[in-house]
Protein backbone atom coordinates (compact mmCIF):
# COMPACT_ATOMS: atom_id res chain seq x y z
CA UNK A 1 0.00 0.00 0.00
CA UNK A 2 1.34 3.45 -0.85
CA UNK A 3 0.25 7.06 -0.50
CA UNK A 4 0.97 9.99 -2.77
CA UNK A 5 0.83 13.26 -0.95
CA UNK A 6 1.19 16.44 -2.97
CA UNK A 7 -0.71 17.86 -5.91
CA UNK A 8 2.71 18.09 -7.65
CA UNK A 9 2.99 14.33 -7.40
CA UNK A 10 -0.47 13.97 -8.96
CA UNK A 11 0.47 16.42 -11.72
CA UNK A 12 3.46 14.28 -12.68
CA UNK A 13 1.27 11.19 -13.21
CA UNK A 14 0.83 11.81 -16.95
CA UNK A 15 0.78 14.40 -19.72
CA UNK A 16 -2.96 14.68 -19.11
CA UNK A 17 -2.58 15.37 -15.38
CA UNK A 18 0.17 17.88 -16.21
CA UNK A 19 -2.13 19.82 -18.53
CA UNK A 20 -5.52 19.63 -16.82
CA UNK A 21 -6.75 23.08 -15.71
CA UNK A 22 -7.21 22.03 -12.10
CA UNK A 23 -5.05 22.27 -8.98
CA UNK A 24 -5.33 18.50 -8.38
CA UNK A 25 -5.50 19.24 -4.68
CA UNK A 26 -6.98 16.28 -2.83
CA UNK A 27 -10.47 16.85 -1.44
CA UNK A 28 -11.55 16.07 2.12
CA UNK A 29 -11.07 12.49 3.34
CA UNK A 30 -13.73 10.59 5.25
CA UNK A 31 -13.60 11.50 8.92
CA UNK A 32 -15.69 9.12 10.99
CA UNK A 33 -18.48 6.68 10.20
CA UNK A 34 -21.13 7.52 7.62
CA UNK A 35 -24.47 6.21 6.34
CA UNK A 36 -25.44 6.19 2.67
CA UNK A 37 -27.72 4.42 0.23
CA UNK A 38 -24.87 3.56 -2.13
CA UNK A 39 -21.14 3.53 -1.43
CA UNK A 40 -18.78 3.31 -4.39
CA UNK A 41 -15.11 2.33 -4.11
CA UNK A 42 -12.94 4.15 -6.65
CA UNK A 43 -13.35 7.55 -8.33
CA UNK A 44 -12.36 6.68 -11.87
CA UNK A 45 -14.81 6.74 -14.76
CA UNK A 46 -16.66 3.65 -13.48
CA UNK A 47 -17.31 5.02 -10.01
CA UNK A 48 -18.07 8.54 -11.19
CA UNK A 49 -20.41 7.59 -14.04
CA UNK A 50 -22.28 5.35 -11.61
CA UNK A 51 -22.62 8.17 -9.10
CA UNK A 52 -23.60 10.61 -11.86
CA UNK A 53 -26.42 8.53 -13.32
CA UNK A 54 -27.65 7.36 -9.92
CA UNK A 55 -28.08 10.90 -8.69
CA UNK A 56 -29.77 11.80 -11.98
CA UNK A 57 -32.25 8.90 -11.61
CA UNK A 58 -32.99 9.66 -7.97
CA UNK A 59 -31.67 12.96 -6.58
CA UNK A 60 -32.71 11.89 -3.08
CA UNK A 61 -30.17 9.04 -3.00
CA UNK A 62 -27.24 9.46 -0.61
CA UNK A 63 -24.16 8.44 -2.58
CA UNK A 64 -20.65 8.22 -1.15
CA UNK A 65 -17.53 7.64 -3.28
CA UNK A 66 -14.32 6.61 -1.47
CA UNK A 67 -11.10 7.17 -3.43
CA UNK A 68 -7.64 6.24 -2.17
CA UNK A 69 -5.90 9.12 -3.97
CA UNK A 70 -7.78 11.73 -6.02
CA UNK A 71 -10.56 11.40 -8.58
CA UNK A 72 -8.94 10.39 -11.88
CA UNK A 73 -5.78 9.05 -10.26
CA UNK A 74 -6.00 5.67 -12.00
CA UNK A 75 -6.31 4.60 -15.63
CA UNK A 76 -9.17 7.06 -16.19
CA UNK A 77 -6.84 10.05 -15.97
CA UNK A 78 -3.92 8.50 -17.80
CA UNK A 79 -5.23 6.66 -20.86
CA UNK A 80 -4.89 7.09 -24.61
CA UNK A 81 -8.08 9.12 -24.80
CA UNK A 82 -9.86 6.82 -27.22
CA UNK A 83 -13.52 7.16 -26.32
CA UNK A 84 -14.33 4.21 -28.53
CA UNK A 85 -17.09 1.67 -29.09
CA UNK A 86 -14.60 -1.16 -28.62
CA UNK A 87 -15.57 -3.93 -26.23
CA UNK A 88 -12.84 -6.37 -25.22
CA UNK A 89 -14.81 -9.52 -26.20
CA UNK A 90 -15.47 -10.03 -29.93
CA UNK A 91 -18.95 -10.23 -31.44
CA UNK A 92 -18.42 -13.96 -32.07
CA UNK A 93 -17.51 -14.51 -28.44
CA UNK A 94 -20.52 -12.52 -27.18
CA UNK A 95 -22.73 -14.58 -29.50
CA UNK A 96 -21.27 -17.78 -28.04
CA UNK A 97 -21.79 -16.47 -24.49
CA UNK A 98 -25.39 -15.41 -25.16
CA UNK A 99 -26.70 -15.28 -28.74
CA UNK A 100 -26.35 -13.34 -31.97
CA UNK A 101 -29.00 -10.73 -31.14
CA UNK A 102 -27.42 -10.07 -27.76
CA UNK A 103 -24.02 -9.56 -29.40
CA UNK A 104 -25.53 -7.07 -31.85
CA UNK A 105 -27.36 -5.24 -29.06
CA UNK A 106 -24.09 -4.95 -27.11
CA UNK A 107 -22.28 -3.42 -30.08
CA UNK A 108 -25.15 -1.01 -30.77
CA UNK A 109 -25.12 0.03 -27.10
CA UNK A 110 -21.40 0.70 -27.39
CA UNK A 111 -21.94 2.89 -30.48
CA UNK A 112 -24.58 4.90 -28.60
CA UNK A 113 -22.29 5.16 -25.60
CA UNK A 114 -19.70 7.19 -27.50
CA UNK A 115 -22.34 9.82 -28.26
CA UNK A 116 -23.68 9.67 -24.71
CA UNK A 117 -20.24 10.59 -23.32
CA UNK A 118 -20.09 13.53 -25.73
CA UNK A 119 -23.62 14.57 -24.80
CA UNK A 120 -22.91 14.64 -21.05
CA UNK A 121 -19.57 16.41 -21.52
CA UNK A 122 -21.36 19.14 -23.49
CA UNK A 123 -24.32 19.30 -21.07
CA UNK A 124 -22.02 19.64 -18.06
CA UNK A 125 -19.72 22.15 -19.77
CA UNK A 126 -16.72 19.79 -19.59
CA UNK A 127 -14.21 20.82 -22.24
CA UNK A 128 -12.48 17.48 -22.76
CA UNK A 129 -11.17 18.40 -26.24
CA UNK A 130 -13.82 16.12 -27.73
CA UNK A 131 -13.19 15.33 -31.42
CA UNK A 132 -15.33 12.56 -32.91
CA UNK A 133 -13.00 11.83 -35.80
CA UNK A 134 -13.38 8.02 -35.69
CA UNK A 135 -10.55 5.50 -35.65
CA UNK A 136 -8.24 4.45 -38.44
CA UNK A 137 -6.57 1.06 -38.03
CA UNK A 138 -3.68 0.80 -40.45
CA UNK A 139 -2.64 -2.46 -42.11
CA UNK A 140 1.12 -2.29 -42.64
CA UNK A 141 1.88 -5.91 -43.59
CA UNK A 142 0.03 -8.58 -45.57
CA UNK A 143 -0.84 -10.34 -42.29
CA UNK A 144 -2.30 -7.12 -40.89
CA UNK A 145 -4.30 -6.65 -44.08
CA UNK A 146 -5.76 -10.14 -43.66
CA UNK A 147 -6.81 -9.20 -40.13
CA UNK A 148 -8.40 -5.99 -41.43
CA UNK A 149 -10.45 -8.02 -43.90
CA UNK A 150 -11.40 -10.56 -41.23
CA UNK A 151 -12.60 -7.74 -38.98
CA UNK A 152 -14.82 -6.37 -41.73
CA UNK A 153 -16.12 -9.87 -42.50
CA UNK A 154 -17.08 -10.45 -38.87
CA UNK A 155 -18.85 -7.08 -38.70
CA UNK A 156 -20.81 -7.85 -41.88
CA UNK A 157 -21.84 -11.29 -40.56
CA UNK A 158 -23.46 -9.47 -37.65
CA UNK A 159 -25.18 -6.96 -39.90
CA UNK A 160 -22.90 -3.94 -39.39
CA UNK A 161 -22.45 -2.07 -42.64
CA UNK A 162 -20.16 0.46 -44.26
CA UNK A 163 -21.54 3.21 -42.03
CA UNK A 164 -20.09 1.43 -38.99
CA UNK A 165 -16.86 -0.05 -40.35
CA UNK A 166 -15.27 0.11 -43.78
CA UNK A 167 -12.23 -1.35 -45.46
CA UNK A 168 -9.78 1.22 -46.80
CA UNK A 169 -7.41 0.69 -49.68
CA UNK A 170 -3.86 1.97 -49.34
CA UNK A 171 -4.63 5.39 -50.84
CA UNK A 172 -7.72 5.94 -48.66
CA UNK A 173 -5.86 4.92 -45.50
CA UNK A 174 -2.89 7.13 -46.42
CA UNK A 175 -5.23 10.05 -47.03
CA UNK A 176 -6.34 9.84 -43.38
CA UNK A 177 -2.97 9.02 -41.80
CA UNK A 178 0.21 9.62 -43.75
CA UNK A 179 2.06 6.67 -42.22
CA UNK A 180 4.77 4.48 -43.72
CA UNK A 181 4.22 1.10 -45.38
CA UNK A 182 0.43 1.36 -45.44
CA UNK A 183 -1.31 -1.38 -47.47
CA UNK A 184 -4.84 -0.54 -46.37
CA UNK A 185 -6.86 -0.26 -43.21
CA UNK A 186 -10.19 -0.11 -41.46
CA UNK A 187 -12.13 3.03 -40.56
CA UNK A 188 -14.93 3.40 -38.06
CA UNK A 189 -16.61 6.70 -37.21
CA UNK A 190 -17.48 5.43 -33.70
CA UNK A 191 -14.68 6.99 -31.67
CA UNK A 192 -13.80 10.37 -30.22
CA UNK A 193 -10.36 11.55 -29.17
CA UNK A 194 -10.49 13.16 -25.74
CA UNK A 195 -8.26 14.62 -23.02
CA UNK A 196 -9.12 12.00 -20.39
CA UNK A 197 -8.05 13.93 -17.30
CA UNK A 198 -10.24 16.87 -18.32
CA UNK A 199 -13.18 14.49 -18.64
CA UNK A 200 -12.65 12.60 -15.40
CA UNK A 201 -11.95 15.71 -13.32
CA UNK A 202 -14.91 17.50 -14.90
CA UNK A 203 -17.12 14.52 -14.17
CA UNK A 204 -15.98 14.50 -10.53
CA UNK A 205 -16.93 18.18 -10.27
CA UNK A 206 -20.35 17.43 -11.81
CA UNK A 207 -20.90 14.62 -9.29
CA UNK A 208 -19.85 16.84 -6.39
CA UNK A 209 -22.34 19.48 -7.52
CA UNK A 210 -25.20 16.99 -7.00
CA UNK A 211 -26.90 17.44 -3.65
CA UNK A 212 -26.76 13.85 -2.40
CA UNK A 213 -23.28 12.87 -3.61
CA UNK A 214 -19.96 13.12 -1.76
CA UNK A 215 -16.50 12.11 -2.93
CA UNK A 216 -14.00 11.43 -0.17
CA UNK A 217 -10.42 11.53 -1.47
CA UNK A 218 -7.29 10.15 0.19
CA UNK A 219 -9.63 7.57 1.67
CA UNK A 220 -8.32 4.03 1.07
CA UNK A 221 -10.85 1.25 1.38
CA UNK A 222 -9.38 -1.65 3.35
CA UNK A 223 -12.28 -4.07 3.04
CA UNK A 224 -15.55 -4.48 1.20
CA UNK A 225 -18.43 -6.50 2.69
CA UNK A 226 -22.21 -6.60 2.26
CA UNK A 227 -23.58 -3.37 3.68
CA UNK A 228 -20.27 -1.65 4.44
CA UNK A 229 -16.84 -0.52 3.36
CA UNK A 230 -14.08 -0.09 5.91
CA UNK A 231 -11.50 2.69 5.73
CA UNK A 232 -8.83 3.70 8.31
CA UNK A 233 -10.89 6.76 9.25
CA UNK A 234 -14.39 5.31 9.39
CA UNK A 235 -16.88 2.78 8.07
CA UNK A 236 -19.49 3.67 5.47
CA UNK A 237 -22.68 1.63 5.81
CA UNK A 238 -24.96 1.38 2.79
CA UNK A 239 -27.50 -0.99 1.24
CA UNK A 240 -25.40 -1.09 -1.96
CA UNK A 241 -21.60 -1.39 -2.16
CA UNK A 242 -20.05 -0.98 -5.62
CA UNK A 243 -16.51 -2.03 -6.48
CA UNK A 244 -15.02 0.23 -9.20
CA UNK A 245 -11.31 -0.41 -8.67
CA UNK A 246 -10.26 -1.96 -12.04
CA UNK A 247 -6.48 -2.60 -12.16
CA UNK A 248 -6.17 -2.06 -8.40
CA UNK A 249 -8.80 -4.71 -7.57
CA UNK A 250 -6.30 -7.46 -6.59
CA UNK A 251 -5.20 -5.26 -3.65
CA UNK A 252 -8.57 -5.74 -1.95
CA UNK A 253 -8.96 -8.73 0.38
CA UNK A 254 -10.73 -11.56 -1.43
CA UNK A 255 -10.13 -10.26 -4.96
CA UNK A 256 -6.49 -11.25 -5.57
CA UNK A 257 -7.28 -13.42 -8.64
CA UNK A 258 -10.28 -11.50 -10.04
CA UNK A 259 -8.31 -9.64 -12.74
CA UNK A 260 -4.66 -9.41 -13.79
CA UNK A 261 -3.30 -5.86 -13.71
CA UNK A 262 -1.31 -5.33 -16.90
CA UNK A 263 0.51 -2.09 -17.59
CA UNK A 264 0.06 0.08 -20.63
CA UNK A 265 2.63 2.83 -21.17
CA UNK A 266 2.51 6.11 -23.08
CA UNK A 267 4.62 8.97 -24.38
CA UNK A 268 3.71 12.48 -25.54
CA UNK A 269 5.81 14.58 -27.88
CA UNK A 270 6.29 18.30 -28.10
CA UNK A 271 3.72 19.98 -30.35
CA UNK A 272 4.62 19.41 -34.01
CA UNK A 273 4.74 22.31 -36.49
CA UNK A 274 1.68 22.71 -38.77
CA UNK A 275 3.83 21.84 -41.82
CA UNK A 276 4.55 18.41 -40.30
CA UNK A 277 0.87 17.86 -39.57
CA UNK A 278 0.17 18.74 -43.21
CA UNK A 279 2.28 15.72 -44.18
CA UNK A 280 0.86 13.40 -41.51
CA UNK A 281 -2.80 14.33 -41.71
CA UNK A 282 -5.05 12.99 -38.93
CA UNK A 283 -6.82 16.26 -39.61
CA UNK A 284 -10.10 15.34 -37.86
CA UNK A 285 -8.10 13.86 -34.98
CA UNK A 286 -9.10 10.23 -35.62
CA UNK A 287 -7.45 7.91 -33.16
CA UNK A 288 -5.06 5.47 -34.84
CA UNK A 289 -3.16 2.22 -34.50
CA UNK A 290 -1.96 -0.54 -36.73
CA UNK A 291 -3.08 -4.13 -36.63
CA UNK A 292 -0.05 -5.66 -34.93
CA UNK A 293 -0.66 -8.13 -32.08
CA UNK A 294 1.06 -6.22 -29.29
CA UNK A 295 -1.35 -3.32 -29.13
CA UNK A 296 -0.33 0.27 -29.92
CA UNK A 297 -2.63 3.31 -29.94
CA UNK A 298 -2.32 7.02 -30.55
CA UNK A 299 -4.03 10.32 -30.99
CA UNK A 300 -3.21 13.79 -32.28
CA UNK A 301 -3.87 15.97 -29.25
CA UNK A 302 -5.81 19.23 -29.39
CA UNK A 303 -2.51 21.11 -28.96
CA UNK A 304 -0.82 19.29 -31.85
CA UNK A 305 1.23 16.59 -30.12
CA UNK A 306 1.31 12.87 -30.52
CA UNK A 307 0.11 10.97 -27.46
CA UNK A 308 1.12 7.42 -28.20
CA UNK A 309 1.05 4.21 -26.18
CA UNK A 310 1.35 0.48 -26.17
CA UNK A 311 1.54 -2.68 -24.12
CA UNK A 312 4.69 -4.68 -23.51
CA UNK A 313 5.58 -3.68 -19.96
CA UNK A 314 5.84 -6.75 -17.72
CA UNK A 315 3.12 -8.13 -15.46
CA UNK A 316 4.35 -8.27 -11.85
CA UNK A 317 4.25 -11.33 -9.60
CA UNK A 318 1.27 -11.48 -7.25
CA UNK A 319 -0.67 -8.92 -9.36
CA UNK A 320 1.20 -6.17 -7.57
CA UNK A 321 0.70 -2.55 -8.59
CA UNK A 322 3.31 0.10 -7.75
CA UNK A 323 4.05 3.64 -9.00
CA UNK A 324 7.54 2.52 -10.08
CA UNK A 325 5.97 0.08 -12.58
CA UNK A 326 4.64 3.08 -14.56
CA UNK A 327 8.16 3.78 -15.82
CA UNK A 328 9.88 1.24 -18.09
CA UNK A 329 12.61 3.02 -20.12
CA UNK A 330 12.92 0.20 -22.69
CA UNK A 331 9.19 0.35 -23.44
CA UNK A 332 9.30 4.16 -23.77
CA UNK A 333 12.25 3.84 -26.18
CA UNK A 334 10.38 1.19 -28.18
CA UNK A 335 7.30 3.46 -28.35
CA UNK A 336 9.42 6.36 -29.61
CA UNK A 337 10.98 4.10 -32.28
CA UNK A 338 7.60 2.74 -33.35
CA UNK A 339 6.11 6.23 -33.63
CA UNK A 340 9.04 7.32 -35.83
CA UNK A 341 8.66 4.18 -37.97
CA UNK A 342 4.98 4.96 -38.42
CA UNK A 343 5.43 8.66 -39.08
CA UNK A 344 9.01 9.40 -40.22
CA UNK A 345 7.91 13.03 -40.72
CA UNK A 346 8.16 13.60 -36.94
CA UNK A 347 11.96 13.67 -37.27
CA UNK A 348 13.66 14.15 -33.93
CA UNK A 349 10.77 15.82 -32.10
CA UNK A 350 11.43 15.46 -28.37
CA UNK A 351 9.31 13.35 -26.08
CA UNK A 352 8.17 15.57 -23.21
CA UNK A 353 6.18 13.12 -21.07
CA UNK A 354 6.23 9.40 -20.38
CA UNK A 355 3.90 7.57 -18.06
CA UNK A 356 1.82 4.43 -17.60
CA UNK A 357 -0.78 2.73 -15.52
CA UNK A 358 -2.52 -0.54 -14.79
CA UNK A 359 -5.52 -1.82 -16.68
CA UNK A 360 -7.43 -4.96 -15.72
CA UNK A 361 -7.62 -8.20 -17.68
CA UNK A 362 -10.21 -10.78 -16.63
CA UNK A 363 -9.27 -14.43 -17.26
CA UNK A 364 -11.72 -14.70 -20.19
CA UNK A 365 -11.09 -11.13 -21.51
CA UNK A 366 -14.75 -10.21 -21.09
CA UNK A 367 -15.64 -7.06 -19.15
CA UNK A 368 -18.64 -7.34 -16.86
CA UNK A 369 -21.05 -5.35 -14.72
CA UNK A 370 -23.42 -6.69 -12.14
CA UNK A 371 -25.23 -6.43 -8.85
CA UNK A 372 -26.20 -9.18 -6.44
CA UNK A 373 -29.58 -8.00 -5.15
CA UNK A 374 -29.34 -10.19 -2.03
CA UNK A 375 -25.99 -8.91 -0.74
CA UNK A 376 -26.17 -5.48 -2.40
CA UNK A 377 -22.63 -5.97 -3.74
CA UNK A 378 -22.02 -4.70 -7.26
CA UNK A 379 -19.10 -4.24 -9.60
CA UNK A 380 -18.02 -3.18 -13.05
CA UNK A 381 -14.69 -3.65 -14.77
CA UNK A 382 -12.29 -5.91 -16.61
CA UNK A 383 -12.32 -3.56 -19.59
CA UNK A 384 -8.79 -4.54 -20.68
CA UNK A 385 -7.79 -1.41 -22.66
CA UNK A 386 -11.29 -0.36 -23.68
CA UNK A 387 -12.76 1.32 -20.63
CA UNK A 388 -13.16 4.96 -21.60
CA UNK A 389 -16.47 4.38 -23.36
CA UNK A 390 -17.45 1.13 -21.64
CA UNK A 391 -17.35 2.67 -18.14
CA UNK A 392 -20.17 5.01 -19.16
CA UNK A 393 -22.32 2.05 -20.20
CA UNK A 394 -21.37 0.40 -16.90
CA UNK A 395 -22.43 3.47 -14.91
CA UNK A 396 -25.81 3.68 -16.60
CA UNK A 397 -26.32 -0.07 -16.18
CA UNK A 398 -25.44 -0.01 -12.48
CA UNK A 399 -27.82 2.92 -11.99
CA UNK A 400 -30.59 0.81 -13.54
CA UNK A 401 -29.70 -2.27 -11.50
CA UNK A 402 -29.53 -0.35 -8.21
CA UNK A 403 -32.80 1.50 -8.80
CA UNK A 404 -34.46 -1.78 -9.88
CA UNK A 405 -35.14 -0.52 -13.40
CA UNK A 406 -35.40 -3.31 -15.96
CA UNK A 407 -34.08 -1.83 -19.21
CA UNK A 408 -32.44 -2.66 -22.51
CA UNK A 409 -29.13 -2.09 -20.74
CA UNK A 410 -29.75 -4.56 -17.92
CA UNK A 411 -30.41 -7.29 -20.53
CA UNK A 412 -27.06 -6.89 -22.33
CA UNK A 413 -24.88 -10.02 -22.32
CA UNK A 414 -22.11 -8.66 -20.12
CA UNK A 415 -24.53 -8.01 -17.23
CA UNK A 416 -23.94 -10.52 -14.46
CA UNK A 417 -21.19 -12.25 -16.46
CA UNK A 418 -18.64 -13.95 -14.20
CA UNK A 419 -15.17 -14.50 -15.59
CA UNK A 420 -13.22 -17.40 -14.07
CA UNK A 421 -10.48 -16.32 -11.69
CA UNK A 422 -6.84 -16.30 -12.79
CA UNK A 423 -4.50 -19.18 -11.96
CA UNK A 424 -2.56 -18.97 -8.69
CA UNK A 425 1.05 -17.75 -8.81
CA UNK A 426 3.52 -18.41 -10.26
CA UNK A 427 1.33 -19.81 -13.07
CA UNK A 428 -0.38 -16.43 -13.52
CA UNK A 429 2.96 -14.66 -13.84
CA UNK A 430 4.22 -17.23 -16.34
CA UNK A 431 1.02 -17.20 -18.42
CA UNK A 432 0.53 -13.42 -18.64
CA UNK A 433 4.17 -12.63 -19.38
CA UNK A 434 4.40 -15.49 -21.88
CA UNK A 435 1.33 -14.03 -23.60
CA UNK A 436 2.99 -10.61 -23.87
CA UNK A 437 6.18 -12.18 -25.25
CA UNK A 438 4.30 -14.27 -27.77
CA UNK A 439 2.55 -11.18 -29.17
CA UNK A 440 5.93 -9.52 -29.62
CA UNK A 441 7.46 -12.57 -31.29
CA UNK A 442 4.39 -12.97 -33.51
CA UNK A 443 4.71 -9.38 -34.76
CA UNK A 444 8.37 -9.92 -35.62
CA UNK A 445 7.58 -13.22 -37.33
CA UNK A 446 4.85 -11.56 -39.41
CA UNK A 447 7.20 -8.74 -40.42
CA UNK A 448 9.75 -11.36 -41.54
CA UNK A 449 7.50 -13.90 -43.28
CA UNK A 450 4.60 -11.65 -44.41
CA UNK A 451 2.24 -14.42 -43.22
CA UNK A 452 -0.19 -14.43 -40.26
CA UNK A 453 1.49 -15.87 -37.17
CA UNK A 454 0.09 -19.21 -36.00
CA UNK A 455 1.57 -18.87 -32.53
CA UNK A 456 -0.46 -15.68 -31.85
CA UNK A 457 -3.66 -17.48 -32.83
CA UNK A 458 -2.81 -20.36 -30.50
CA UNK A 459 -2.08 -17.99 -27.60
CA UNK A 460 -5.31 -16.10 -28.21
CA UNK A 461 -7.27 -19.35 -27.93
CA UNK A 462 -5.36 -20.35 -24.79
CA UNK A 463 -6.27 -17.04 -23.15
CA UNK A 464 -9.89 -17.51 -24.21
CA UNK A 465 -10.13 -14.44 -26.44
Ligand SMILES: Cc1cc2nc3c(=O)[nH]c(=O)nc-3n(C[C@H](O)[C@H](O)[C@H](O)COP(=O)(O)OP(=O)(O)OC[C@H]3O[C@@H](n4cnc5c(N)ncnc54)[C@H](O)[C@@H]3O)c2cc1C
Pocket residue numbers: 041042043044045046047066067068069070071072073074075076077078079080081082083084219220221222244245246247248249251252263264265266297309356357358359380381383384385386387388389390391
Ligand atom coordinates in the same frame (compact mmCIF):
# COMPACT_ATOMS: atom_id res chain seq x y z
C1 LIG B 1 -1.97 3.88 -20.23
C2 LIG B 1 -3.40 3.46 -20.47
C3 LIG B 1 -4.00 3.75 -21.69
C4 LIG B 1 -5.32 3.39 -21.93
N1 LIG B 1 -5.93 3.82 -23.09
C5 LIG B 1 -7.27 3.62 -23.26
C6 LIG B 1 -7.94 4.22 -24.35
O1 LIG B 1 -7.36 4.96 -25.14
N2 LIG B 1 -9.27 3.95 -24.50
C7 LIG B 1 -9.95 3.15 -23.63
O2 LIG B 1 -11.14 2.92 -23.83
N3 LIG B 1 -9.34 2.64 -22.53
C8 LIG B 1 -8.02 2.88 -22.31
N4 LIG B 1 -7.41 2.41 -21.19
C9 LIG B 1 -8.24 1.72 -20.18
C10 LIG B 1 -9.12 2.72 -19.44
O3 LIG B 1 -8.37 3.85 -19.06
C11 LIG B 1 -9.72 2.04 -18.21
O4 LIG B 1 -10.40 0.87 -18.63
C12 LIG B 1 -10.73 2.90 -17.47
O5 LIG B 1 -10.21 4.18 -17.21
C13 LIG B 1 -11.11 2.20 -16.17
O6 LIG B 1 -11.80 3.10 -15.35
P1 LIG B 1 -12.11 2.67 -13.85
O7 LIG B 1 -12.82 3.79 -13.22
O8 LIG B 1 -12.80 1.36 -13.86
O9 LIG B 1 -10.68 2.42 -13.21
P2 LIG B 1 -9.59 3.49 -12.71
O10 LIG B 1 -9.61 4.73 -13.51
O11 LIG B 1 -8.29 2.77 -12.61
O12 LIG B 1 -10.10 3.91 -11.29
C14 LIG B 1 -10.02 3.08 -10.17
C15 LIG B 1 -9.88 4.01 -8.98
O13 LIG B 1 -10.04 3.24 -7.80
C16 LIG B 1 -9.15 3.75 -6.83
N5 LIG B 1 -8.91 2.69 -5.87
C17 LIG B 1 -8.36 1.49 -6.10
N6 LIG B 1 -8.33 0.74 -4.99
C18 LIG B 1 -8.89 1.49 -4.02
C19 LIG B 1 -9.15 1.28 -2.64
N7 LIG B 1 -8.81 0.14 -2.02
N8 LIG B 1 -9.75 2.27 -1.93
C20 LIG B 1 -10.12 3.42 -2.54
N9 LIG B 1 -9.89 3.67 -3.84
C21 LIG B 1 -9.29 2.72 -4.57
C22 LIG B 1 -7.90 4.12 -7.63
O14 LIG B 1 -7.08 5.03 -6.95
C23 LIG B 1 -8.51 4.67 -8.89
O15 LIG B 1 -8.68 6.07 -8.86
C24 LIG B 1 -6.07 2.71 -20.93
C25 LIG B 1 -5.46 2.40 -19.70
C26 LIG B 1 -4.14 2.76 -19.47
C27 LIG B 1 -3.52 2.45 -18.14
